[in-house]
Amino acid sequence: VAVIADRRTDRLFYRSIASALPRGARLVRVAVQPGESSKTLASAERVLEALARARFDRKGAIVALGGGVVSDLAGFVASIYMRGVPWVAVPTTLLAMVDASIGGKTAVDLPSGKNLAGTFWPPRAVMSDLQMLQTLPRPQFVSGLAEVVKIALAADASLFRELERSTGAIARREPRRILSIIRHAASRKGAIVEADERDTGARMILNLGHTTGHALEAALHYKNILHGEAVAIGLCVACNLSMRRGAMDPADAARVTALLRALGLRTAWPRGLSVSRGLRAVASDKKSVGGHIQFILPTAIGASHRVFVTMDELKRAVRIGDIPDFGK
Ligand SMILES: NC(=O)c1ccc[n+]([C@@H]2O[C@H](COP(=O)([O-])OP(=O)(O)OC[C@H]3O[C@@H](n4cnc5c(N)ncnc54)[C@H](O)[C@@H]3O)[C@@H](O)[C@H]2O)c1
Ligand SMILES: [Zn+2]
Secondary structure (H helix, E strand, O other), X not given: OEEXXXXXXXXXXXXXXXXXXXXXXXXXXXXXXXXXXXXXXXXXXXXXXXXXXXXXXXXXXXXXXXXXHHHHHHHHHHHHXXXXXXXXXXXXXXXXXXXXXXXXXXXXXXXXXXXXXXEEOOOXXXXXXXXXXXXXXXXXXXHHHHHHHHHHHHHOHHHHHHHHHOHHHHHOOOHHHHHHHHHHXXXXXXXXXXXXXXXXXXXXXXXXXXXXXXXXXXXXXXXOXXXXXXXXXXXXXXXXXXXXXXXXXXXXXXXXXXXXXXXXXXOOOOOOOOHHHHOHHHOOOOOEEOOEEEEEEEEEOOEEEEEEEOHHXXXXXXXXXXXXXXXX
16 A cells, blocks of 8 residues: 655654554555645656555555645556556545545646646545544635535535534534535535536536636735635635626625635735736636636526636626625
């Protein structure tokens, strides 16, 4: 069994994983630098080479022990090492438990953009242990909540209501509530993905908030903003756009901003960042087709659809103040 982690998740959890494996299992331990900078072909090569040096073979299995960076990288490695070996995800961040470890998309980044090289290679199992979230810093936890809101807004009104009812319990990380929302969000994502594994139709709704979110992350050089924080702003922009088209009730849009803020997420466009600069990466996004940007818009709480928007329309939607409370 090869346990691939980042240095932090290796230090925190390697021992408990190792002791949970059958006695006599031969273990290979690989740890990469924490952070997005490890999602590269170069670090994939280092991991592959470490496996080869340890004479790891197809009879083995890979355990991805970490957040989304580790599951994307280790899943990618699992898909190409000796033409593919099985892997199991042990997600250690909320984001990975509800999103990154589910659905079988693996990837590394290229200099031209995020997640541009990857495979579809689902893990054999995803094992989430809530205790692992105890050491997760609050910003990382809150960032993961943005993905839960995304899943709820895109496709699960009952999860959305559960979130609205339990913001206090979520902030206190009450295990029973956290377990419930993880289970709920993970199974919803699982169902969407099962219906469209290769991402050609129904699965696209999971991109809600991400066209703007990815552009924001790129504009801020992946610093000063966490993925979920960017997605939260992207969700507000999507609501705004939909509302301006008359496709979403302003009262629903207001519920989205209110929920995000109650969970500790910011809903305002980053101060000092011009709209043009913040959206520059949209045009080069994988989802833009001939000047029209493929965009997922919510139509109500728990419902969304795919549309095409123009850059001007998107820019107008970013203008602050349109959603009640958006911008504070
Ligand atoms: N494949 C997919 O479908 C999919 C979906 C969503 C996101 N992603 C990818 O996920 C990545 C982001 O994942 P992430 O937010 O989990 O980031 P991450 O993996 O970088 O983890 C965030 C930080 O938290 C630390 N950490 C992890 N678990 C911890 C714990 N239990 N206690 C203390 N510290 C801990 C890590 O060392 C790291 O520094 C992005 O690269 C994104 O592209 C993939
Ligand atoms: Zn995301």
